[in-house]
Amino acid sequence: MISIQLDQAAKRFQYDWIFKNVSLVFPSHSKIAITGSNGSGKSSFLKCLSGLIPLTEGKITYQANDRTITEEDFYQYLTLSAPYLELPEEFTLVEFLDFHFKFKNKLEGLTTEKMLELMYLQEHKNKQIQFFSSGMKQRLKLGVCFFSDSPLMLLDEPTSNLDVRGVNWYLDMVKKFGLQKTTIICSNDEREYNFCDQTISIEDYKLKNQL
Numbered sequence: 001m002i003s004i005q006l007d008q009a010a011k012r013f014q015y016d017w018i019f020k021n022v023s024l025v026f027p028s029h030s031k032i033a034i035t036g037s038n039g040s041g042k043s044s045f046l047k048c049l050s051g052l053i054p055l056t057e058g059k060i061t062y063q064a065n066d067r068t069i070t071e072e073d074f075y076q077y078l079t080l081s082a083p084y085l086e087l088p089e090e091f092t093l094v095e096f097l098d099f100h101f102k103f104k105n106k107l108e109g110l111t112t113e114k115m116l117e118l119m120y121l122q123e124h125k126n127k128q129i130q131f132f133s134s135g136m137k138q139r140l141k142l143g144v145c146f147f148s149d150s151p152l153m154l155l156d157e158p159t160s161n162l163d164v165r166g167v168n169w170y171l172d173m174v175k176k177f178g179l180q181k182t183t184i185i186c187s188n189d190e191r192e193y194n195f196c197d198q199t200i201s202i203e204d205y206k207l208k209n210q211l
């Protein structure tokens with residue numbers, strides 16, 4: 001259970017305001033899509049939400065079970081899949097899963113074998129990640145988000161590098177594992193987010209303020 005409140009949030013790189021005056025509430029369990037053209041600021045917005053980069057102005061408050069979460073504790077509540085997130089290339093798949101799940105709990109009832117099967121990566125369990133195809137890496141990035149017992153899931157371009165089977169797999173996994181999570185998806189591809197309750201165009205936070 002996690003909700004997010006943004007108060008007058010704004011981000012600027014050098015002289016460019018990427019978004020400004022964003023005041024929104026994402027309720028617990030909501031499914032939110034962040035849309036906008038290339039370079040409009042979707043990833044920057046998600047990076048601010050995840051704490052990877054700071055806001056220039058304003059504030060983000062995270063609440064879990066009516067308690068405000070401190071910045072130091074926030075990472076425990078969150079999983080993130082994004083093109084700019086690197087996987088540890090020297091690890092084998094099983095080593096990576098063991099490593100990841102030292103820091104995050106698995107959802108109840110899931111074993112490593114079950115996760116491998118769900119990601120259809122069983123045959124590759126002892127292969128180093130550096131030898132994975134881009135689609136295999138993408139399923140792994142998404143898989144650890146789906147299978148972690150974390151109430152907030154942030155997905156940037158979730159179906160990039162996935163073929164038709166992979167896209168259907170993603171939609172299936174979101175249905176199975178996303179229900180209990182607050183989910184925020186940055187996307188330009190309607191198939192990735194048509195199940196969301198709310199769509200926010202990052203461009204609205206430029207035009208409205210005549211940036």
Ligand SMILES: Nc1ncnc2c1ncn2[C@@H]1O[C@H](COP(=O)(O)OP(=O)(O)OP(=O)(O)O)[C@@H](O)[C@H]1O
Pocket residue numbers: 013014018036037038039040041042043044045188
């Ligand atoms: N660290 C940075 N320093 C300076 N400018 C940056 C930085 N990161 C992003 N930008 C700029 O911010 C703008 C928004 O970029 P961002 O990656 O957030 O867009 P996006 O909507 O996710 O794009 P895409 O759909 O192509 O992934 C771009 O003009 C980009 O060049």
